[in-house]
Amino acid sequence: MMTFEFNEAFAQSLDTADPLGSFRDQFLVPEKQGKQRMYFLGNSLGLQPKSTAASINTILQHWAEEGVESFFTGKSPWMDLHNALLDQLSVIAGAKPSELSVMNQLTVNIHLMLVSFYQPTGKRKKILVESKAFPSDQYAVHSFLEHLGLDPSEILVEVNSGSENVAMRNEDIVHAIARHADELALVFLGGINYYTGQLLDMQHISKVSREAGAMVGFDLAHAIGNVKLNLHDWDVDFACWCSYKYLNGGPGAVAAVFVHEKHHADTSLKRLTGWWGYEKAERFAMKNSFVPEPDASGWQLSTPSILLYSCLKSSLDIFSEAGWANILAKQEKMMAWLSALISDLGSEYFECLTPDARGCQVSLLFKEKGREVYELLFEKGFMVDWREPNVIRLAPVPLYNTFTEVWHFYSALKAIIFEVYATKKPVQASE
């Protein structure tokens, strides 16, 4: 249990002792009138590494000098970039490099994974999802089922927390899997819910899904680069994520998938194919019948964007330099600090929707006037996220946020609460 003092000097002492403190300098922090803003939106769009522009320029230069030969020549041929990304990502995903493929965008990859991992047979046809999944996941699953000529209302089993603003309980998911064990073909959930910030017990959910005879996959948009994952050991069948949030790959960054190695040689899995998934050694032989790369790279379809690869590489280089274990350790400390400060503000004006199982994000549901609070925070230089009906989400990120920024957020919120709810009694805080 960490003990904290609630004052700015203590916050500064946490920053002084922070072994990752200098990494903030590797990012471009948005400014207003020459002053850095307090950016708590790593759950939305991670900040730009200063090295990204140079990485892009290197690709442009290579292209200018060597044209298409750049795929095969120079210090870092473009053909080798994918493997370099896989090596770095494997640490963050808890996977073997061969189980990963960096490709496309997240929603596209959800469709591709559904093609492979939704294998309805006999009465085993159902897909277990969460009722409050991110909309794109819902649209993808619905349209995919309709494309197969199936009625989503007959196929989908939705786990509901009972209320829009309450996190789901892992037990409810586990019970729903048990209840539908004979009918489930697939369990597909968000590893961290985008709205509440809740982190699911993916290891346990994978185990019970497997025992029920269903495949299991996760959308890890809000989990990758944020929390510790062990996708291989958890025996997850597949996962997919975008790279523009905690991975700082830039707007519309190239996404990635995890396909457990136990499926790589399974020819009964259907998949949509394209030439970039062809066995690398023979890809340019232009043969007619498709022979996939013998691992997750076999799910690739198209020539990748080397520019997007280079953006992601810049950020993953920072992760490698900082060390994933160090990043996770700082995340835990920073979130304990934030949680202690939020608790100190009491529960009269807002409640924290995020349970203890979470990553960097917390979601605060205001009882009223949440939008006013959000706008005042914004005016004071805090970049946080607004969600209807009354939710402010924020995510301090270990690579570029500081303990002092978290302190400033607390002090500002305390003052704003006093201002906005002036007719009521001021918030009970420790100072």
Ligand SMILES: Cc1ncc(COP(=O)(O)O)c(C=O)c1O
């Ligand atoms: C949980 C989740 N799933 C899916 C998406 C959609 O991702 P994309 O637009 O990259 O397909 C997002 C986007 O933020 C998301 O947060």
